[in-house]
Amino acid sequence: MAPVARVVPELAGIVLVAVLLVQTSSLTTRAGGPGPAFFPRVVLVLLAVGLVVSIYQRLRPAAPSPGTTEEPLATEESTEWSATISWPRFWVGAVITVGYVVGASQVGWIPATAVFLVVFLRAAGVRRWWLTIPVSIAVTVGLAYVFLAVVYVSLPTGVGVMDELNTHFLDVVGIY
Amino acid sequence: MDVLTGALDALFHFDLEMWLVLVVGVITGMVVGVLPGLTFVMGVLLLLPLTYGMDTDSGVVLMMAVYVAGTYGGAITALVFRIPGEPNDVPLLWDGYTMTRKGRGAEALGWAAVSAFVGGLVAWLTLAFLAEPAAQVALKFGQPEYFWIVLLGLTSVLLLVDRAATATMVSLGIGMVVAMVGVDPVYGTVRFAFDNETLRSGIDYVPVMVGIYALGHVLARFGERFAAEEIPDEPGRVRTTLPTLGELRRRSGSLARGSLVGSLLGVVPGAGAAVASFVAYGTEKQFGKDRANVGTGSPNGVVAPQAASTATVGGAFVSLLVLGIPGNAATAVILGALMLHDVQPGPQIFTTQPELVSTLVVALLMSVVLMALMGLVAARPMIALLKAPEAVVAAAIVVFAYLGAYAMRNSLADVWVMLAFGFLGFFMERRGYPLAPMVLGAILCPLAERFFVTAMISSGGDPTVFVGRPLSVGLAAVWGVAVLLLLRRWVQQRGSRPPGVGVGTTTGQPLNNEKESAC
Incomplete structure (x- = not known):
């Protein structure tokens, strides 16, 4: 499978996050405080970071080196699941x-x-x-x-x- | 003392309907606990539509009884057949089932029943004696303090997972984004609606939960052809032997440790019975008097996790009633039911709804007693339930999921939301994204935003409002410690941890797996 194909859902997620980030520019208010766009922007940026890291983890070589920080994302359970699902x-x-x-x-x-x-x-x-x-x-x-x-x-x-x-x-x- | 007096009064005013609700709730909780395809969260969710037409007390008592009994029901099948009905029953397999194989099954069942009873009593004591003092403290909280508490809850979701922290973060983020769709509660601005009326009215977290927990599960099991472990034809004679007082004294340390772990983790958003059960088992293996034998069929390996599982109920209800913040998925559904009945949990609930609080306190105690009795007398019929065809159960889940989503607002849009999140949950789980953080994100995000924004507005945009009082400084420091712990673990894992070994518990069991994690 081509590397990009392995991360299509995450890439779609990043595109969606980008669209939503652009949308936040239209969220304005005359009231005080941080405004209705502040919190969504913070969350969207964090989500984008998570998705980018997730893509990196999925694209790196399958056999983890000794310095690996995290497990591959698919858990044992989901691996087993994917083998049995019809x-x-x-x-x-x-x-x-x-x-x-x-x-x-x-x-x-x-x-x-x-x-x-x-x-x-x-x-x-x-x-x-x-x-x-x-x-x-x-x-x-x-x-x-x-x-x-x-x-x-x-x-x-x-x-x-x-x-x-x-x-x-x-x-x-x-x-x- | 007011709560206790009120509880006693409520007990004397329990009518036949309330007793019926309690019995039905406990039986339902035991049943969903026993059946491997159903979790107690699902049980609470599926009963939700039935509570719409009930009065608030009966509806919440029904859900509470399901929740309490659901933390114990699966122990029976875990100990007898090595089939954990619930994720929190998994630690019971290691020692409990080993005891059964050594011919000590009756003893293991007895320890599980007693531990659930003691854990339940501790949960009751927590709710009866700590909730009101906690509410007095919470009354001193302002928006900044509440913001720190919710932020701590969001951070603890990441702190409680072991592996796949990135996946948890993504899942949490998706839940938070979902919660932002619709009209912003502070400014009234419409966000991310794309001119769609359904999106404009917002996405309620209840259909989201029904979708991912109930529908997603059915779709997965349908795809798996409802494949299950082989169940022996005849369970044989199922007996329960209660421990003697001397034995109870010898295991009292495990009971106390398990109950304490459960009570503390019950308060923490993102923890819940499964995490508490694993942590209690790990604590027992590391610090218990009988630690050398834990893992080889020691009753302590049953006592601690079971006591912890049931004890979480008290902490979760304290968090829900005092702060209005659900500690797990079950209390999130109960929060939804409360809000549908126009009851807003929070520290004021003890003055605005004292009868409801008293009813809940006494209902918790009665649920615990009924659960223990059921465990003692109905172990065999419960085991027979394993023969129920899963396809029939799954069909019923879909029908009740539909009703749960639709009946909340009489809205077909909510049914479509449920359906969409059923598919999303299925595919997310397949890609290794845990689902519980998504639910917690959807629940906690609106609270975090509201407290943050209103604090900022009231302070004229001055961010020092978040460290303006000793209480908020203390909470900020706790949050800082949580972040430091997260960073430390990240650095440690980066440097040394071989893959496959967990650090969330001392047993090396993973906590991040959806079936074994939050909610």
Whole structure:
């Protein structure tokens, strides 16, 4: 791997820090004191220093010399982790989770959660449809009851026709 | 004395609902402590949405009970199966599991239960007897003193890590930058919003925590196919043998040292149960009466870390209630819950919310008692929980993470923030950046900035305001010592330390690892 490729996230971080530093120039005030830009500048400069040191550590030769100051950044745990993680599987989990968040805002929390639970469990290797589907629905309705009727926390009901359908459903099952 | 009288009064006024909340909290804490995929921080986070509809007392008591019991639950599986449920249970493996292998498992479980109980009692004593005097002192603090305390907290995050100090600094910095997004609390200027309404209203640290602790963890475990250690089919007969009074007397030094270490480190932002547990183990190995046997199955190797883990609760709550500064992630979530209920912790809380303080004092004691009882009678059912399919637990975590982020402000934007930080946390951890400093940075930065800026404004821009009184000079000196210690360690490491050997504890165990570090 090219050396620069090994430090892309840190380089991106430095670019972002630079953008934010430039932004601080527009932060002005007539009130006294150090102003709204002072603290962000201090933190951003320290963050930039940290990122530069981090890049140096990642680019230096892999075998540390006796005078090395710090361990390589990847800990034993993360090294082990990277060896065992399945990227396709990770992205499946990520897509399902993002789909749940998007779905809950569009079709409402109740249908999105029921579908999410079934799909997530299936993707995670739970094969018993006859069990996961009714349990997912029951758990979703149960949680909806707890949050809407007991704790009085509102949940997204979706947009358009789904909003009406969800409200009607909650009315029918006696939660509203 | 007022706090004690109030606590006694609160105990007599505990209704059925409060007892139920306590029992549910302790059971939840034990369960999340036992399950390796769930930490007590996650337990407190996932219960957060349930507390929105509760009254303040019940909500905070629920979280406190989870926190207390969570420092102990994982000890059972660590001792019986060598499966640490929590990061702070790792030191228990070295002596505790060795005891089990030598046929002294019942004894090890007994020592863990007693140590958690004693550590919990010390935590209670700390909260009951030291919080109010500490608040009297804190009432004398001005903005400069508070600034030094918060700066000390930020510095201690760096001081407590052993390896990868640069990664910790970057993580801390990212958290601080995140906290600066939105309207500046002093000047009212909008910062780093890029004309985005979501960013303009600021990034609350609760969805950030839910994302990195709950969602990031689920994504990682999903990618790992929920691979776990093999759990034996039949745990066999799980027994707990309590030590005799004579044995307790012989180990009283370890109990005292562990409890003291836990109480002190509980106050320090960035420390928490895991760091306290490792430090207590190291202290025992270096200074304990039985130090020659620590590491080979000595009960002292169980007593000190377990007592320290549970004792941290007292210090953490003193810091939270007296200064309004959370010492770790669990108390950070509790701070969030308090603020959602319009309760502002600080030295005045003892006069503005005396009933709440009394309720917390007595709830801590009751949580400790219930936790110890649960540990004695429910060890076997707790172990059976290890058979729960992790995929189901993970699915529940995602659903509760969604609810936790959304229900706080009924905002879908917070859910997106949670999602974004779930991914950010996952990738940061993969690159070796610890996550706990990011959370602490996000929590402590707004405080540091507010105290610094208001002190400067009130002094007309004169920086000597930060060393203008003996109190602030003393705190500045403490901060200076912390910086000197940091520099000294940096120079020492540069000169001599071979890679792979930790200096954070005398056992050579790393403290910087996310699973073993702050929060």
